[in-house]
Amino acid sequence: MRRLILLLTFSLSFLSISAQIKVEKWRIYEIILKGDSKGNPFTDVQLSAKFTNGENTKMVSGFYDGNGIYKIRFMPQTTGPWTYVTTSNLKSLSNKKGKFECFSNTNGNHGQVVVKDTFNFAYSDNKTYYPFGTTCYAWVHQGDSLAQLTLKTLSNGYFNKIRMCIFPKDYDWNKNEPLLYPLEGKPLTDWDYTKFNPPYFQNIEKRIAQLDSLGIEADLIVFHPYDRWGFQKMDRKTDDLYINYIIARFAAYKNVWWSLANEYDYVKSKKTDDWNHFIQLFAEKDPYNHLRSIHNGADLYDQTNPLITHVSIQNEDTYKAKELRPKYKKPIVYDECRYEGNINWPWGNLTGQEMVNKFWRGVVNGGFVGHGETYVTENPVKWGYESQDILWWSKGGVLRGQSQERIKFLRNIIESTPGYLTPIINTEFWVPYSYVAFKDEYFLHYFSTDQSRSQIVYLPENLKYKIEIINAWDMTITPVKGEFSGKNLIQLPQKPFTALRITKIM
Known part of the structure; x- marks a missing residue:
């Protein structure tokens, strides 16, 4: 017994x-x-x-x-x-x-992304993180079929961050009504601003979780000006209710970032005091201190605000990252540098080559760059209530451009570096190109589209290096014979998009 x-x-x-x-x-x-x-x-x-x-x-x-x-x-x-x-x-x-x-966390789970060493990012477990983002504003509002196609495209590993709106968006090539609305009431503008519609937010958190399974950060845009439903004109009390609700719902997802606005200066109902208040509210109420930014249209926000964790910019001059780093002492992210596409808007008609060039010029000047695509096709597809083009930048779906594979190629190069890269400003001699370095162990030079001849490369005298020629468009890496130190004249192929990867021989 x-x-x-x-x-x-x-x-x-x-x-x-x-x-x-x-x-x-x-x-x-x-x-x-x-x-x-x-x-x-x-x-x-x-x-x-x-x-x-x-x-x-x-x-x-x-x-x-x-x-x-x-x-x-x-x-x-x-x-x-x-x-x-x-x-x-x-x-x-x-x-x-x-x-x-x-x-303890298992493989593939590195925690949330945080700022590291002033100018860079890392996961919570100190694994390096380099943002290679894209923009897909309203993909979460298009229904399961198109959302699954978007996720399938993202699973190819081109990007590890995506900018996306919490509220629905009204703009060219994005005129269909969302399947759900964030508030109780009657569309288009008869809302009960004190009552949220839970299925709307359940759908968004479903997408956040799906992105996390792909290793992609969800850069959530809290407010934006492209709105026919009245959500951008909510009063301060309603804004605060909304912000507290999305923090309570979304903040526990480790891959969430807060982007206070897309083009904050075009949201005419909000003033500087409002934006400062919102930034303060996120800083106080988010228990996990997720990354916070605010994105501009014409006028850059005051990025010296200490509660803004990184600089989010709409500007095509990605090579100026080297100038902005010491000014703001934060990571510099060109979330919009125009889009690869063929639409009539000037911000949406970059060639694939121009997009790739902007990525490389940003990276070798110490910044990070975001992608977007706006291709109109001859045969619009039936979706929702109208026949329309599905542009990646607005609704997701598939990518039709040429830049994404080259961006993935660059991402693989940067993620294989031995550590964070710092832009070099030479005081001893001038060189007609930009480059970054990790200590004296690794250098990455980029000669843009108009410099394809031989170049002089300066290396430490007492160390030996191997040199590889990279073609950023052809996605090739070719070793140069020999070992190198000191001053070297390197013969470059007569092609644009040439870079040099220089690695110390241990």
């Missing part, structure tokens, strides 16, 4: 251990609660939870997800046992307690 009792006790103990909830570091632990939904649960109910792990504590806000369901999402950043207790003005939601075990 005693042996039977011991076995039973062991079995129950084993079941208890095996049933313990476990969550991977930087993944999501979600509390789901059933509560009263009388009145307005979006404004009348306050819900939060205090998560504790030793001396680590996090206060996280909850949100209403419809049908009487309330949720609190938490991203643990420390391994070990966590406990939590909820607080609410609704008795049925308050003083709910629980615990879980956070285990």
Whole structure:
């Protein structure tokens, strides 16, 4: 009998251990609660939870997800046992307690992206991150079929960041109504600004999770001016309600970035004080301190604001990154440098060669560059309520251009470097090209489209290097015979898009 009792006790103990909830570091632990939904649960109910792990504590806000369901999402950043207790003005939601075990991150999960060494980015586990982004404003508002095609295109590994709008967008080649709306009410402008539509936000977080599975950061655009529904004209109180709601819903996803606006200066209903307030609100309310930026149209925002984590620019002069780095002392990201395409708008008719050139010129001057594509085809497809072209920049789908493979080629080169690259400004001698270096171990020179002859390359006298000629358009890498040090005259092929990769021989 005693042996039977011991076995039973062991079995129950084993079941208890095996049933313990476990969550991977930087993944999501979600509390789901059933509560009263009388009145307005979006404004009348306050819900939060205090998560504790030793001396680590996090206060996280909850949100209403419809049908009487309330949720609190938490991203643990420390391994070990966590406990939590909820607080609410609704008795049925308050003083709910629980615990879980956070285990170490597995392969492929490197955490959220943060600023590293002033001018660069890294994941939470210190793995280097170099943004190679694209823009796809309204892809999340087009339905499953087109969204799946967009994800299939993204799975080819061209990009590791995508700019996307939370609100629907109204612009050329994007005139169809979204399948869902963010607020309760009647389109186009009769909204109840105090009540969100949970399925709308469920769809967005579904896409955020799908992007994360592909290793892609979701750069979420919070406000934008291209709007026929009135969302850009919400008052301060409504804006704050909206911002608090998206923080509560989305912040636990590790791949989220906050872009306060696309072309903030064209949102005429907002003033500088509003934007400063929003930046402050995200900094205070986001428990995980995700990256924050604000993107310009004609006028660059005051990027010296210490709560802005990196400079997000619309400007085609990507080679000026070297000048902006010391000015702002932040990573410089040219999220828009015009688009590869054939539309009549001047910002959307770059050739593939010009787009690739802008990427290389940005990188060898210490910046990061974003892609976009705007090709109109002769045979528009049937989608929604009208026949229309599906441009990548607006709705996603497939890429028709030539730059994406070359961008992926550059991305592979940069991700194989031994460390973060710094633009070199020579004071001893002048050279007619830009280049970056990692210590004295690695140099990357780029000669643009109009410099295809021999070039003098200066290297440390007391070290030996190997040199490879890269053609950024043909995507070829050709070794140069010999070992090199000091001053060298390197014969270049008479082709544009030539670069040199110079690596120290250990």
